[in-house]
Amino acid sequence: MLQLKQVIKKYGARRIQFRDYQFEKGGQHAIIGASGSGKTTFLHLVAGLLRSDEGEISWNEKSYHSFSQNDFDEFRSQTIGIIFQRPHLIRTLNVLDNLRLAAFLSKNEVDDQWLPDLLEKLGLAGKENQSVTTLSQGESQRLAIARAVVHRPELLLADEPTASLDDQNCDRVLQLLTQVAEETGATLIITTHDQRVKKIIDNTIELIHEPI
Amino acid sequence: MNLFKIVWSYLAAKPLNTFLNVFLMSLGVSIITILLLLSTQFEERITKNAQGIDLVVGAKGSPLQLILSSIYHIDYPTGNIPLEEAQKIARNRMVKQALPMSLGDNYQGRRIVGTDTAYLSHFGMKIQEGRRWEKKMEAVIGAEVAETLGLGIGDEFHGAHGIGGGGHVHDYAAYTVVGIATPTGLIPDQLILTSLESVWHVHDSHDHDHDHDHDEDHKDHDHDNGVHQHGNNHDHDHDHKHDDQKETKKNKAVATSPSDDSDGEGMSFEEIQRLQKARAAAQAGNVRADDREITAMLITYRTPNAVIQFPRMVNQIGELQSASPAFETARLFNLIGIGVSLLQGLAYVIVLVAALSVFIALYNAMKERKYDLAIMRTMGASKGKLATLLMMEGAVLAFLGAAFGLILGHLTISLVTGFFSQTDTLGVDGQLFLVQELYLLIGAVVLGVISALIPAIQAYKIDISETLAEG
Numbered sequence: 001m002l003q004l005k006q007v008i009k010k011y012g013a014r015r016i017q018f019r020d021y022q023f024e025k026g027g028q029h030a031i032i033g034a035s036g037s038g039k040t041t042f043l044h045l046v047a048g049l050l051r052s053d054e055g056e057i058s059w060n061e062k063s064y065h066s067f068s069q070n071d072f073d074e075f076r077s078q079t080i081g082i083i084f085q086r087p088h089l090i091r092t093l094n095v096l097d098n099l100r101l102a103a104f105l106s107k108n109e110v111d112d113q114w115l116p117d118l119l120e121k122l123g124l125a126g127k128e129n130q131s132v133t134t135l136s137q138g139e140s141q142r143l144a145i146a147r148a149v150v151h152r153p154e155l156l157l158a159d160e161p162t163a164s165l166d167d168q169n170c171d172r173v174l175q176l177l178t179q180v181a182e183e184t185g186a187t188l189i190i191t192t193h194d195q196r197v198k199k200i201i202d203n204t205i206e207l208i209h210e211p212i
Numbered sequence: 213m214n215l216f217k218i219v220w221s222y223l224a225a226k227p228l229n230t231f232l233n234v235f236l237m238s239l240g241v242s243i244i245t246i247l248l249l250l251s252t253q254f255e256e257r258i259t260k261n262a263q264g265i266d267l268v269v270g271a272k273g274s275p276l277q278l279i280l281s282s283i284y285h286i287d288y289p290t291g292n293i294p295l296e297e298a299q300k301i302a303r304n305r306m307v308k309q310a311l312p313m314s315l316g317d318n319y320q321g322r323r324i325v326g327t328d329t330a331y332l333s334h335f336g337m338k339i340q341e342g343r344r345w346e347k348k349m350e351a352v353i354g355a356e357v358a359e360t361l362g363l364g365i366g367d368e369f370h371g372a373h374g375i376g377g378g379g380h381v382h383d384y385a386a387y388t389v390v391g392i393a394t395p396t397g398l399i400p401d402q403l404i405l406t407s408l409e410s411v412w413h414v415h416d417s418h419d420h421d422h423d424h425d426h427d428e429d430h431k432d433h434d435h436d437n438g439v440h441q442h443g444n445n446h447d448h449d450h451d452h453k454h455d456d457q458k459e460t461k462k463n464k465a466v467a468t469s470p471s472d473d474s475d476g477e478g479m480s481f482e483e484i485q486r487l488q489k490a491r492a493a494a495q496a497g498n499v500r501a502d503d504r505e506i507t508a509m510l511i512t513y514r515t516p517n518a519v520i521q522f523p524r525m526v527n528q529i530g531e532l533q534s535a536s537p538a539f540e541t542a543r544l545f546n547l548i549g550i551g552v553s554l555l556q557g558l559a560y561v562i563v564l565v566a567a568l569s570v571f572i573a574l575y576n577a578m579k580e581r582k583y584d585l586a587i588m589r590t591m592g593a594s595k596g597k598l599a600t601l602l603m604m605e606g607a608v609l610a611f612l613g614a615a616f617g618l619i620l621g622h623l624t625i626s627l628v629t630g631f632f633s634q635t636d637t638l639g640v641d642g643q644l645f646l647v648q649e650l651y652l653l654i655g656a657v658v659l660g661v662i663s664a665l666i667p668a669i670q671a672y673k674i675d676i677s678e679t680l681a682e683g
């Protein structure tokens with residue numbers, strides 16, 4: 001269970017105050033907010049990439065304040081999967097090796113069939129040895145999703161996964177995300193300004209921030 | 213998947229960059245390797261070959277040339293000296309051993325050295341096949357000569373005038389190989405050794421057959437850089453007593469050849485001295501002094517004190533000069549040392565440039581690499597792992613460069629020595645590996661890691677959130 005209490009992040013004079021949230025295990029949530037409202041900041045806080053200036057975030061009752069740098073590395077490698085606004089694939093590695101890299105860095109044992117299964121599920125079968133630079137934008141996005149769930153994270157975070165996609169691809173990606181999250185038992189949190197998300201994900205919350 | 217595979221993927225993605233870095237490093241390392249191999253082996257061989265030789269006595273000229281020609285057999289002799297003078301010197305109480313040498317001919321580029329059998333013992337040459345020379349025109353060949361020229365026991369060959377191959381062939385007097393020496397790893401392996409008498413004989417006959425007119429001044433006569441042995445023409449029928457005495461020691465087969473009745477064959481220098489004295493006595497009344505010549509004499513002192521007095525004494529004798537191998541080679545090393553240091557300096561500069569180039573490549577790569585690094589962090593890679601990744605990249609580049617450099621250095625030496633093997637008397641082995649090369653490899657890798665240090669620190673400090681928010 002992920003919990004946020006009176007979390008505030010300051011960027012110099014800019015102060016972003018987040019609502020209190022509670023995300024139950026296995027739930028699927030969309031957090032809607034306008035550009036610049038702090039969606040990315042929110043996900044980075046949850047992923048431990050950023051530290052909050054005030055308030056408290058906790059995972060399974062364990063406060064982030066108690067996490068050391070190493071704990072966060074460990075936490076990310078075991079518990080969290082993130083999909084960023086851009087796919088950020090490793091361009092020097094091929095499709096399969098991008099997944100293998102994720103498995104390697106997570107230090108989790110991955111059974112042989114899981115990676116091909118994932119590629120299959122995400123419509124990338126047959127592209128294992130292709131350079132990622134040759135993938136289309138949609139394919140890249142799907143590979144980024146696959147990479148985020150290689151280690152079967154408990155918490156799957158996606159930052160505007162549909163931003164640059166047309167309606168058809170938008171639906172497909174959202175369906176894949178929810179499906180993969182379901183299959184791996186992950187809690188899914190999507191941030192977006194894309195109203196199309198509401199069609200697929202019932203549980204939508206407005207990212208309320210009150211600049212003070 | 214492992215760290216090395218990631219590193220490799222980055223190197224493979226920029227083949228030109230990688231090539232340049234590896235090339236620069238290998239260039240520097242190969243030069244250092246070549247210098248290392250050359251100088252250590254050269255110095256070792258130079259010292260080893262001069263072991264036990266305290267002084268070389270020869271004709272006036274460049275002392276270095278005298279040393280080079282008589283010990284290392286790489287330069288032309290300075291001229292000849294009268295045997296009589298040499299003998300006087302050899303008899304000095306400060307002298308423990310005096311090895312006479314008469315040069316001037318070659319067979320297929322291998323120098324024919326007239327000397328006495330003590331020469332073999334001095335250089336630790338045993339006979340692996342056959343025997344030592346006993347009679348005139350018998351030769352013992354060095355192991356390397358036997359191998360490369362394919363000469364065997366009983367083979368005959370004609371010497372040619374000059375010391376470097378080619379030259380007029382003395383086709384009337386053939387040498388017979390009677391022995392093959394064991395390899396010593398020293399220069400005499402590349403020599404053809406025979407008695408002084410053989411060399412004199414060849415040139416005496418030469419003088420007769422070709423009817424050259426020689427004036428008494430021999431020094432005018434080294435027109436072709438060889439050294440002619442001008443002797444007077446001995447009548448060969450004095451001192452039969454000695455010959456008979458020798459004859460009994462020889463095996464029958466050899467002894468039956470009646471034509472071989474010359475003087476002094478197969479004798480040690482001491483014996484020759486005795487012989488010469490006897491001859492002088494026999495020829496009492498004969499006004500013509502014995503004017504046999506030798507090229508040089510390798511001297512071993514009896515006492516260390518000789519170092520001070522003896523050379524001075526030799527140099528006072530009109531036509532003679534003495535040269536100390538230790539001193540002359542030290543002088544040579546100093547000379548070479550300057551060149552070696554310069555080249556070495558250049559090589560180290562190249563290695564540093566290579567390290568700089570690795571640094572620049574990695575530093576520049578950081579701009580495009582930062583997203584990858586940040587994303588790896590989000591996948592659980594620690595800061596340390598990213599820094600390791602960068603340092604590994606520097607290390608791999610340096611290692612590849614150094615490894616290729618070492619191989620290149622050895623190949624170059626092997627190729628060059630292979631190419632010059634005909635004339636190379638100071639052979640350097642390209643297959644020899646030195647401990648210093650391991651240090652060189654380790655040093656290069658350390659340097660590679662150091663050049664990756666700043667990019668590694670950048671990787672360590674990368675702000676994941678900020679980097680990924682930008683994208």
Ligand SMILES: Nc1ncnc2c1ncn2[C@@H]1O[C@H](COP(=O)(O)OP(=O)(O)OP(=O)(O)O)[C@@H](O)[C@H]1O
Nearest residue numbers: 011014033034035036037038039040041042678681
């Ligand atoms: N490193 C930073 N330094 C200063 N200000 C920042 C920094 N990162 C974010 N901000 C500011 O914080 C606010 C929230 O940024 P954030 O990137 O979280 O918004 P967002 O909702 O993800 O926007 P978008 O939809 O455009 O991606 C913005 O006003 C942004 O300018």
Ligand SMILES: [Mg+2]
Nearest residue numbers: 039040041085
């Ligand atoms: Mg954003």
